[in-house]
Amino acid sequence: MAQITEAYIDALAPNAAAIKNGRSLAKKNSFQRLCQTEDGTLIFGECKGSGKEPYSCSADFIKPDSPVFRCSCPSRQFPCKHNLGLLYAYASGSPFQTGEIPQDIADKREKAEKREERKQEAAASGEPVGASKRKTSRSALVKKMNAQLEGIDLLDKLVKQVVNGGLAALDAKSVRMLEDQAKQLGGYYIPGMQAAFRELLLLVRGCDDQEQQYTAMMDQLTILHTLIKRSRDYLTARKENEELPADTGTRLEEWIGHAWQLAELRELGLMRSSTELLQLSFRSYADEARAEYIDEGFWLPLGSDGAGDILVTRHYRPFRAAKHIREDDSCFLVVQTKELAVYPGDMNPRVRWEDMTMREPESKDYEGVKAAAKRSYPEVIKQVKNQLKSPLAYKNPVVLLHYAKLGKAGETYVLEDEQGKRLALGEIDAIRQPTLQLLPMLGAELHADQAVLVMFEHQMGSRRLTAQPLAFVTEQAVIRLLY
Amino acid sequence: MSMEMLYDLHQDVRRLFIAGSAVSGGDVRIKRQLPKLEQLGESAPVFKRVAEAASRVGEGTAEQMADALLELAVLLHAILYTQGQTDAAGTLEPFEVYTAASDTTAAPPVPYRRLKPVIDALTERGPGRLEAVKQGYEDNIFTDIRTYLPAVTALEDPYSEIADYMTNVVLPSMGANVLPILHAQLNLQGGQADARKLTVIHRLTGQASHALIAKALTEGAAPVKLAAIAAAAGSPDLEELLYEISYDRKKEIRAAALLALAKNGSDRAAERLFEALQGKDAEIAVEPLRRCDHPDTGQRLVETASELRDMVTGGKPDNAAIERMTAAVNAMEGKREPAVEEFLISLLQDQTFTVKETEPVQECAAGLLLEMDTAAAYEVLNGLRNRINMLDYAFRAALQFLPREAVYDHYHGYLAKKQSAEGKTLLRACHDIVIPVIRAMRSYTIEEDYGQLPQHGWDSRWVQLFVKLDEAELVCSVAERLDEHVIDYLLAKLHKPRTRISDQMIIVSTLFRLGHRDASELLLYVLEQASPQQFYYVTEELRALILQLPGTAADRLRAAAERFTYTSVKEEIQDLADKLALKPTE
Known part of the structure; x- marks a missing residue:
C-alpha cells in the first residue's frame, strides 16, 4: 500500500477547512470503529456524525495510484472530512483492528474489476478506449468550424470598432454595450477568444494608472488581432483540408477555447510515460475575464527527460463552482505517475495526470533538480525572448537557473552565471507579491552556486526583461519564496 | 540609435490607439518617420517590414485603417519584446544577511492553503482576520520566513486587536527572526505602529535596547515616546530621562512618565510625584502615587493632605x-x-471639615476607611450614619462588624419611608451588596452549593421588611428558611402577570434553595407558561435547575421545550430532558 503520511493526506483534501475538520475528527476520537483488512489494501471505520447512525467510510488502496474513497455521509466534498479523518487516524498510528472486508465494498470492487476487464478486452480487440464516442462526424466538425469562423468575424468587427474609436473613448457606457456584444460570442464555440476580449474590457475599469492601462490595452489588442488572424487561417485551412490535424505545436487551440481531453492527447502521442515530478513553486490567482480561479503549480521532471524545462499544472475552478472543486495546494512530495499528459504549448507546457503515487523527496532528488538548472543566461534569455516575440505565447516564462553568484549591484539584486553573465532580478506584475525582500532573510549559503526558479516578464515602460525569483533549490531543500 | 526610433514609433502607435485609428488619416508624425525607416530597411530587413506596415497606417477605409494600425502594433510588439534589458551595471557586492542564525530549512514547509489565509489576514482588510491569525499562530506558521514581513506589517493594522495580538503574542515568539526587520522599519517619528515596533524590540532584547529607548525618549514622536516611557519604567539607568520627560509639554506624556517613575520607587521619583501633586498635575499624579511603593509615600500623603485641610x-x-x-x-x-x-x-x-464643599473628599475618605478593614475604622464609620452622605459607608461597616440584630436595630428605621433620601440611599446600598449574591445564584452549578456564597448575616427581620417594601430581589437573596409569609409573597409574585422571566427564575431558584416542595412543579410551570420566544439561550442557572428536577418530569419538560422558537434552546432542553429520563426514580 502507498505510504500514507500527513502530507499525502493534506494533498488529497479538497480545501484547508477539510484538513482542519478531518484532523479534529481524528484528534477527538470521533471514530467508533477503525479497521483494516489483512492485506492492508482497505481501511474502513465508523465515524460519529450529527445523525443517529454513524457514517461508515472507507479508503480503498487496491490500486495505490488511484485510491477510492467512500462514505455514507451526504457531503459533496470529496474526499469528505470523515475519509480524511480516517486517514489521519491511520497516519498518526491509532490502533486499527483487522477485520473482514465489508460485503458492499467487496461487491463494488468486483464491479470495478469487471469494468476494468471489459476495458482491457476492448483495448485488446484493437479498438481505442472511448474512440467511438469521440469520433465526431466530419459534417458536424465543418459545421462547428463555420460557426467559429463566423464568431471570429464578429470578434474582428468588435476589435476594429474599438481601435477605430480609440481607447480614450471607452467609457462605462460603451464598455457595457461591448460586454453585451461579447456575450453573443458565447454561441460560436470560441470561449477562449471571448475571454480574451472580455479581458480587454476588464482592463478599462481595472487599473488606477491610466497610462499603464493604455499600454496593457494596446498589448491586449495586438493579442486579439494576432489571434483573429491565426485562428481564421488555421480554421479555414482545416475546413478545406480534411487531413489537416489539430495544431499541437502552439497553444492556438487553447486560445480558441478548446479543452484538450486526455484521450485526444493520448491519440496525438503527447503522453510521457513513467515520470517523476517535483513541485518547485505554486500560486493561485483569480482570472476575472474567465471568471475562474487558476491554481498553478511549477514542476520539474526528475531524471533525464525534459532537459530541465519547467512544466506547469493548471487547475481551473470557475467562481460559481469553486466551493465544490478541490483547491490545489503546494506539494512537497515527489509525484510519480505512469502517464503524464503534456499539452501543446511553449517553454512551460501544461501537464496533467490522472493516477499518481507520492513519495518523500530525497537529497539525490534535490541534487538532480540542481543539476537540471540552466547554466547559460544568454541562451536562456534568447529562448525567453523568442517566446515573448509571439503575442500568443505565455507572457511569463518560468525557468530554473543555476547561478554562480547572487549579490547586489547598487540597489538591484543580481544573478551571475559561471561565465560572469548577469541577470537583474526584480518584481513583476504577474506575481503581484514581492519576494525579493525575503532574500536578506535567507542564509548566506544561498549567495553562491545554487539554483533559483524565476518567472520572466517584459516590462515595456522600463524596457527591461525582469526576472522575479519564486524559489531556491539547494542540495537539501526547496526554499519557496512564494507558495 | 535605430532602436530608439522604434520606441518612438511605438509611442506614436500607442497615441493613435488612444485617439482611435479613425483619426490616423491626418497623422503626420508616422509619415515623417517613413523615409528614415526605409533607409534603415535597406540594411536590416526588419526595418523594411516596419516601414511597409507604417506606410499603410491612415490609408483606405475605416476598417483598413484599424487593420493597418493593428498590424504595425503586432510587428512592433514582436520586435520590442525581444529588446528587454537584463543586465545590471556596477560591481556585484554581497548583501547583508539578517538571520544568519536561524536555519530556514529546519521548519516543515507550510503549504499554500494554510499560509495564504494567514498572509491575507495580516496584509488585507476585512472581517474574521484575527481568528485566522490566531489559528496560524497555533499551527506554528510564524516560523516560516514568508510570514516575517507581513507579521511586522500587521503592526499597522487599523483593527487594533490584530496589532495588539501581534505585539504581545506573535512577534515576541518570533524572536531574532523579526528583529532585523523591526530595526530596519522603525521610525521614531512614526505613529502607533512604530510605537509597537519599539515595544517588541524592547521585549525581545531587554537591556540591549536601552540606547534605542533613550533615543526614542528624547527624539520620538508622541506615540513612540509613550511606548518608550512604558519600556523605560523600572530601569534605573533611564530614570534621569524619565525625570526630564515628566515636564513634557503634553499632559499624556507627563502622566505616563510619572507612572513610570512610580514603578522605579526611588527617592527622586517619589520627590517628583509629590511635586506634581502640589501643582497643576495633581490629578495625573494620583495613580502613580497609588502605585508608588516608596516607603514614605503614605506618611507624606498624610502630611500633604493635613496641610491642605488646614x-x-x-x-x-x-x-x-x-x-x-x-x-x-x-x-x-x-x-x-x-x-x-x-x-x-x-x-x-x-466638624469644621464637614461642609458641603468637601463632600467629595469626605466620601473618598469614607471609602478608603472602609477598605482599611479594621474594627476602629468600622466603628467610626458606623458612628457617622446620621450624616446622609455617610449612610451607605456606615451601613456597610456595620454589616462587617456588628451583630446582625444590632444592624437591624440601628438601620431599619431609615427604611421607614421608602421614598425618603435615607430610604433611597439604604435601599441602593442593599441592592449593591446583594448583587454579587444574585450573580452567584445565576451562575451556580450543581456541584457548587450555596455555602460558598458571600455571607453577610442578615437578621431574619430584614426579609419581612423587604416583603413589606415589595423588593423581590432582596427578598430572594436574604431569605434563609421556609417562612410562610415570605413564600406566599414569592408565589404571588411568581404568578403575577407580566413578571419578567428573569425575576421568575430568581424566585424559582430561591424556592429550590430553600427546599420548597413545589419548586420542581413551579419550574415546569414557568417553562410551560413562558412565551415561545422568551428563552433564546439556556443559562447556567436554568440548566442547573432543570437537572434538579425528578426523572418523571422529563416528558413534561420535553413537551414544554417543543414550543420554543429557538431551535438551539429547544435541542438543549431536550438533551437535558434525556439526561433527566436516565435519573433513577426514588
Whole structure:
C-alpha cells in the first residue's frame, strides 16, 4: 500500500477547512470503529456524525495510484472530512483492528474489476478506449468550424470598432454595450477568444494608472488581432483540408477555447510515460475575464527527460463552482505517475495526470533538480525572448537557473552565471507579491552556486526583461519564496 | 540609435490607439518617420517590414485603417519584446544577511492553503482576520520566513486587536527572526505602529535596547515616546530621562512618565510625584502615587493632605485647594498604614471639615476607611450614619462588624419611608451588596452549593421588611428558611402577570434553595407558561435547575421545550430532558 503520511493526506483534501475538520475528527476520537483488512489494501471505520447512525467510510488502496474513497455521509466534498479523518487516524498510528472486508465494498470492487476487464478486452480487440464516442462526424466538425469562423468575424468587427474609436473613448457606457456584444460570442464555440476580449474590457475599469492601462490595452489588442488572424487561417485551412490535424505545436487551440481531453492527447502521442515530478513553486490567482480561479503549480521532471524545462499544472475552478472543486495546494512530495499528459504549448507546457503515487523527496532528488538548472543566461534569455516575440505565447516564462553568484549591484539584486553573465532580478506584475525582500532573510549559503526558479516578464515602460525569483533549490531543500 | 526610433514609433502607435485609428488619416508624425525607416530597411530587413506596415497606417477605409494600425502594433510588439534589458551595471557586492542564525530549512514547509489565509489576514482588510491569525499562530506558521514581513506589517493594522495580538503574542515568539526587520522599519517619528515596533524590540532584547529607548525618549514622536516611557519604567539607568520627560509639554506624556517613575520607587521619583501633586498635575499624579511603593509615600500623603485641610478649614474653602486635597486623599488608596487610617478618621470626625464643599473628599475618605478593614475604622464609620452622605459607608461597616440584630436595630428605621433620601440611599446600598449574591445564584452549578456564597448575616427581620417594601430581589437573596409569609409573597409574585422571566427564575431558584416542595412543579410551570420566544439561550442557572428536577418530569419538560422558537434552546432542553429520563426514580 502507498505510504500514507500527513502530507499525502493534506494533498488529497479538497480545501484547508477539510484538513482542519478531518484532523479534529481524528484528534477527538470521533471514530467508533477503525479497521483494516489483512492485506492492508482497505481501511474502513465508523465515524460519529450529527445523525443517529454513524457514517461508515472507507479508503480503498487496491490500486495505490488511484485510491477510492467512500462514505455514507451526504457531503459533496470529496474526499469528505470523515475519509480524511480516517486517514489521519491511520497516519498518526491509532490502533486499527483487522477485520473482514465489508460485503458492499467487496461487491463494488468486483464491479470495478469487471469494468476494468471489459476495458482491457476492448483495448485488446484493437479498438481505442472511448474512440467511438469521440469520433465526431466530419459534417458536424465543418459545421462547428463555420460557426467559429463566423464568431471570429464578429470578434474582428468588435476589435476594429474599438481601435477605430480609440481607447480614450471607452467609457462605462460603451464598455457595457461591448460586454453585451461579447456575450453573443458565447454561441460560436470560441470561449477562449471571448475571454480574451472580455479581458480587454476588464482592463478599462481595472487599473488606477491610466497610462499603464493604455499600454496593457494596446498589448491586449495586438493579442486579439494576432489571434483573429491565426485562428481564421488555421480554421479555414482545416475546413478545406480534411487531413489537416489539430495544431499541437502552439497553444492556438487553447486560445480558441478548446479543452484538450486526455484521450485526444493520448491519440496525438503527447503522453510521457513513467515520470517523476517535483513541485518547485505554486500560486493561485483569480482570472476575472474567465471568471475562474487558476491554481498553478511549477514542476520539474526528475531524471533525464525534459532537459530541465519547467512544466506547469493548471487547475481551473470557475467562481460559481469553486466551493465544490478541490483547491490545489503546494506539494512537497515527489509525484510519480505512469502517464503524464503534456499539452501543446511553449517553454512551460501544461501537464496533467490522472493516477499518481507520492513519495518523500530525497537529497539525490534535490541534487538532480540542481543539476537540471540552466547554466547559460544568454541562451536562456534568447529562448525567453523568442517566446515573448509571439503575442500568443505565455507572457511569463518560468525557468530554473543555476547561478554562480547572487549579490547586489547598487540597489538591484543580481544573478551571475559561471561565465560572469548577469541577470537583474526584480518584481513583476504577474506575481503581484514581492519576494525579493525575503532574500536578506535567507542564509548566506544561498549567495553562491545554487539554483533559483524565476518567472520572466517584459516590462515595456522600463524596457527591461525582469526576472522575479519564486524559489531556491539547494542540495537539501526547496526554499519557496512564494507558495 | 535605430532602436530608439522604434520606441518612438511605438509611442506614436500607442497615441493613435488612444485617439482611435479613425483619426490616423491626418497623422503626420508616422509619415515623417517613413523615409528614415526605409533607409534603415535597406540594411536590416526588419526595418523594411516596419516601414511597409507604417506606410499603410491612415490609408483606405475605416476598417483598413484599424487593420493597418493593428498590424504595425503586432510587428512592433514582436520586435520590442525581444529588446528587454537584463543586465545590471556596477560591481556585484554581497548583501547583508539578517538571520544568519536561524536555519530556514529546519521548519516543515507550510503549504499554500494554510499560509495564504494567514498572509491575507495580516496584509488585507476585512472581517474574521484575527481568528485566522490566531489559528496560524497555533499551527506554528510564524516560523516560516514568508510570514516575517507581513507579521511586522500587521503592526499597522487599523483593527487594533490584530496589532495588539501581534505585539504581545506573535512577534515576541518570533524572536531574532523579526528583529532585523523591526530595526530596519522603525521610525521614531512614526505613529502607533512604530510605537509597537519599539515595544517588541524592547521585549525581545531587554537591556540591549536601552540606547534605542533613550533615543526614542528624547527624539520620538508622541506615540513612540509613550511606548518608550512604558519600556523605560523600572530601569534605573533611564530614570534621569524619565525625570526630564515628566515636564513634557503634553499632559499624556507627563502622566505616563510619572507612572513610570512610580514603578522605579526611588527617592527622586517619589520627590517628583509629590511635586506634581502640589501643582497643576495633581490629578495625573494620583495613580502613580497609588502605585508608588516608596516607603514614605503614605506618611507624606498624610502630611500633604493635613496641610491642605488646614488651608480648607482655616479660611474660606477654595476650590483649588479642595481639588488638590481630593487628589491627595485619592492617592492614599491601597496605603493601609496606621498613619493614613488615623488621618482619615480624624478628617471624618472633624466638624469644621464637614461642609458641603468637601463632600467629595469626605466620601473618598469614607471609602478608603472602609477598605482599611479594621474594627476602629468600622466603628467610626458606623458612628457617622446620621450624616446622609455617610449612610451607605456606615451601613456597610456595620454589616462587617456588628451583630446582625444590632444592624437591624440601628438601620431599619431609615427604611421607614421608602421614598425618603435615607430610604433611597439604604435601599441602593442593599441592592449593591446583594448583587454579587444574585450573580452567584445565576451562575451556580450543581456541584457548587450555596455555602460558598458571600455571607453577610442578615437578621431574619430584614426579609419581612423587604416583603413589606415589595423588593423581590432582596427578598430572594436574604431569605434563609421556609417562612410562610415570605413564600406566599414569592408565589404571588411568581404568578403575577407580566413578571419578567428573569425575576421568575430568581424566585424559582430561591424556592429550590430553600427546599420548597413545589419548586420542581413551579419550574415546569414557568417553562410551560413562558412565551415561545422568551428563552433564546439556556443559562447556567436554568440548566442547573432543570437537572434538579425528578426523572418523571422529563416528558413534561420535553413537551414544554417543543414550543420554543429557538431551535438551539429547544435541542438543549431536550438533551437535558434525556439526561433527566436516565435519573433513577426514588
